[in-house]
Amino acid sequence: MAIEPLIEIEAGQGPRSSGVTYQDLLDAETREVPEVLRMQAARETPVVRVPIDRYTSQEFHDLEVEKVWKKVWQFACREEQIPEPGDHTVYDIANLSILVLRDESGEIRAHHNVCLHRGRALKDFDGNSSDLRCPFHGWTWNLDGSLKEIPCRWDFPDVDQDDYALPPVKVALWGGFVFINLDPDCEPFENHIGDLGKHFERWPLEKRYTEAHVAKLLRCNWKVAQEAFMEAYHVVGTHPQILAGIGDANTQYDAWDTFSRAMTPNMTPSPHLTEEPTEQEMINSMLSVSLDEGPMFNVPEDMTARQMLGQMTRMQLQAQVPSVQELTDAELADSFYYTLFPNFHPWGAYNKIVYRFRPYKNKPNECIMEVLFLSPFRGRRPPAAKVKWIDFDAPWSDAIPEFGSLAKVFSQDAYNIPHVQKGLEAAQHTHVTFANYQETKIRHFHTLLEKYLQA
Numbered sequence: 001m002a003i004e005p006l007i008e009i010e011a012g013q014g015p016r017s018s019g020v021t022y023q024d025l026l027d028a029e030t031r032e033v034p035e036v037l038r039m040q041a042a043r044e045t046p047v048v049r050v051p052i053d054r055y056t057s058q059e060f061h062d063l064e065v066e067k068v069w070k071k072v073w074q075f076a077c078r079e080e081q082i083p084e085p086g087d088h089t090v091y092d093i094a095n096l097s098i099l100v101l102r103d104e105s106g107e108i109r110a111h112h113n114v115c116l117h118r119g120r121a122l123k124d125f126d127g128n129s130s131d132l133r134c135p136f137h138g139w140t141w142n143l144d145g146s147l148k149e150i151p152c153r154w155d156f157p158d159v160d161q162d163d164y165a166l167p168p169v170k171v172a173l174w175g176g177f178v179f180i181n182l183d184p185d186c187e188p189f190e191n192h193i194g195d196l197g198k199h200f201e202r203w204p205l206e207k208r209y210t211e212a213h214v215a216k217l218l219r220c221n222w223k224v225a226q227e228a229f230m231e232a233y234h235v236v237g238t239h240p241q242i243l244a245g246i247g248d249a250n251t252q253y254d255a256w257d258t259f260s261r262a263m264t265p266n267m268t269p270s271p272h273l274t275e276e277p278t279e280q281e282m283i284n285s286m287l288s289v290s291l292d293e294g295p296m297f298n299v300p301e302d303m304t305a306r307q308m309l310g311q312m313t314r315m316q317l318q319a320q321v322p323s324v325q326e327l328t329d330a331e332l333a334d335s336f337y338y339t340l341f342p343n344f345h346p347w348g349a350y351n352k353i354v355y356r357f358r359p360y361k362n363k364p365n366e367c368i369m370e371v372l373f374l375s376p377f378r379g380r381r382p383p384a385a386k387v388k389w390i391d392f393d394a395p396w397s398d399a400i401p402e403f404g405s406l407a408k409v410f411s412q413d414a415y416n417i418p419h420v421q422k423g424l425e426a427a428q429h430t431h432v433t434f435a436n437y438q439e440t441k442i443r444h445f446h447t448l449l450e451k452y453l454q455a
């Protein structure tokens with residue numbers, strides 16, 4: 001396929017919103033501010049106009065499968081999804097299927113989920129088994145991928161035992177996540193993850209468990225869905241009810257080699273508002289969408305809403321997070337949303353969210369949006385939540401038991417998304433336009449995507 005090129009425009013250090021900067025807010029902290037929050041990397045990614053067919057065409061989707069999904073390190077599952085030897089989980093990406101499992105020695109491995117006889121998928125579901133037996137004719141492999149048994153072995157004189165080991169898939173572990181790569185000659189995982197680990201040193205994700213995991217089917221390209229969760233620019237249009245307590249346009253955006261982040265301050269008024277809300281109005285607007293719905297709190301005279309939210313979150317976390325008293329109000333009140341190319345979005349500090357977006361089956365116009373809640377715990381690790389699926393036509397509010405009123409916010413986002421796809425498919429113009437600063441993360445993503453396509 002001839003790839004329609006990106007259009008690059010000179011970016012330079014452009015203007016910023018009125019109001020406080022994120023760094024100004026950090027100056028008001030009473031605790032020591034960690035270095036990662038002080039970093040500023042508004043990389044001068046050239047402003048890109050992205051061809052619309054990258055979101056709509058089957059040909060482009062097929063190219064992404066070849067150039068990205070078959071080549072890139074990607075988050076397959078959490079380690080705690082497969083805690084015992086023999087536990088396995090099926091990770092499907094586009095038309096590819098990978099079996100991630102724990103072998104007898106406790107090591108995590110991955111294999112292509114395909115029988116080497118006539119190609120049936122080896123496992124249809126997650127589960128536990130002492131070996132991998134194909135349900136069709138019963139060819140069986142050991143968990144380490146070596147061939148164990150062929151029924152009527154005499155009938156396959158030309159099948160060499162070693163040649164018929166399951167081809168391995170590369171595995172790497174980070175933060176309690178299992179990453180896989182289908183390319184035997186891929187770059188080392190350490191190159192891909194870069195310095196992301198440094199950012200999460202104070203907020204170790206391996207010390208969390210999966211409290212909830214919901215997968216929602218959406219009628220749009222996976223990038224359309226993902227991009228709706230990579231900026232705060234849409235808050236004024238999509239979630240106006242939270243403007244009193246969110247510095248949406250004061251978000252700081254940064255981009256490093258393979259990952260980017262946004263830091264959106266909460267408990268500071270949106271610069272879009274013409275009237276300054278009170279500290280109490282800020283906390284009220286936030287509490288209606290907080291991750292943990294609690295009773296209403298009154299902001300004391302001598303406190304700001306930001307300090308108050310910090311204090312409240314510190315109290316909620318103190319039983320599980322011993323270091324909580326050292327954490328700044330920013331780490332307890334704000335939204336730090338990271339993106340590791342191509343589709344992994346862990347949130348920083350003690351916000352519980354992790355997103356993943358991927359194509360659904362082999363379609364350019366359908367995708368899976370997943371939200372995991374990773375929670376700290378004390379003592380024995382609680383079992384990981386099973387994935388709950390929400391179908392195309394069922395609402396995000398089906399996840400209120402898991403996510404509380406955050407599920408209502410997702411509903412607002414999910415409402416737009418199929419209409420974006422519809423518009424893109426109907427478009428007579430040729431390119432999508434991104435903001436110079438507030439859509440930094442998306443521009444950075446497309447720059448990386450381009451690199452993979454050109455490789």
Ligand code: FES
Pocket residue numbers: 115116117118119120134135136137138139
């Ligand atoms: S297809 Fe798997 S054993 Fe025949």
Ligand SMILES: [Fe+2]
Pocket residue numbers: 228234238239409413
């Ligand atoms: Fe949103």
